[in-house]
Amino acid sequence: MDKSLKALKALSDKTRLKIIKLLLNYNFCVGAIAKNLGISEAAVSQHLKVLRQAGIVVGEKRGYYTHYIINKEIIYNLSHELRSLVDDPPAVKISCHKKEKEGNKMVEEKCKKKDVKEPQKCSPEQIKECHGDQKHPCEDSKEN
Numbered sequence: 001m002d003k004s005l006k007a008l009k010a011l012s013d014k015t016r017l018k019i020i021k022l023l024l025n026y027n028f029c030v031g032a033i034a035k036n037l038g039i040s041e042a043a044v045s046q047h048l049k050v051l052r053q054a055g056i057v058v059g060e061k062r063g064y065y066t067h068y069i070i071n072k073e074i075i076y077n078l079s080h081e082l083r084s085l086v087d088d089p090p091a092v093k094i095s096c097h098k099k100e101k102e103g104n105k106m107v108e109e110k111c112k113k114k115d116v117k118e119p120q121k122c123s124p125e126q127i128k129e130c131h132g133d134q135k136h137p138c139e140d141s142k143e144n
Helices: 002-011 014-025 030-037 041-053 072-087 124-131 139-143
Strands: 057-062 065-070 097-102 105-110
Touching: 002 014, 002 041, 002 072, 014 030, 014 041, 014 057, 014 065, 030 041, 030 065, 041 057
Parallel strands: none
Antiparallel strands: 057 065, 097 105
């Protein structure tokens, strides 16, 4: 998951996404990318560094210039991983807490219901026990 997280972080920037879109059509060098996007070569180099470290692009030396190519396998794997999250979501583990003072320190007391697969089914008693008069975090899920 670390590789995927690094790739997602790298793709989370608007300029880097523009670079990816360009490189999906053409294997450009830094200068060509800069000219097409209207930004400095130094900025492009910084963005490419992040994309290279995430394994999303690879540089290929062509004479004096380095042209950049998308590592499509990383994108496919990331896409597959994201789809599998939606298609087969992991079981949700809820661990609610309420804080109580015990002597001089605050202690968290966990709910009695530790492995809740459907957090929307917390009873009003469990909500009151865990959270007192506060709104239960699952309340948002009940509305959807």
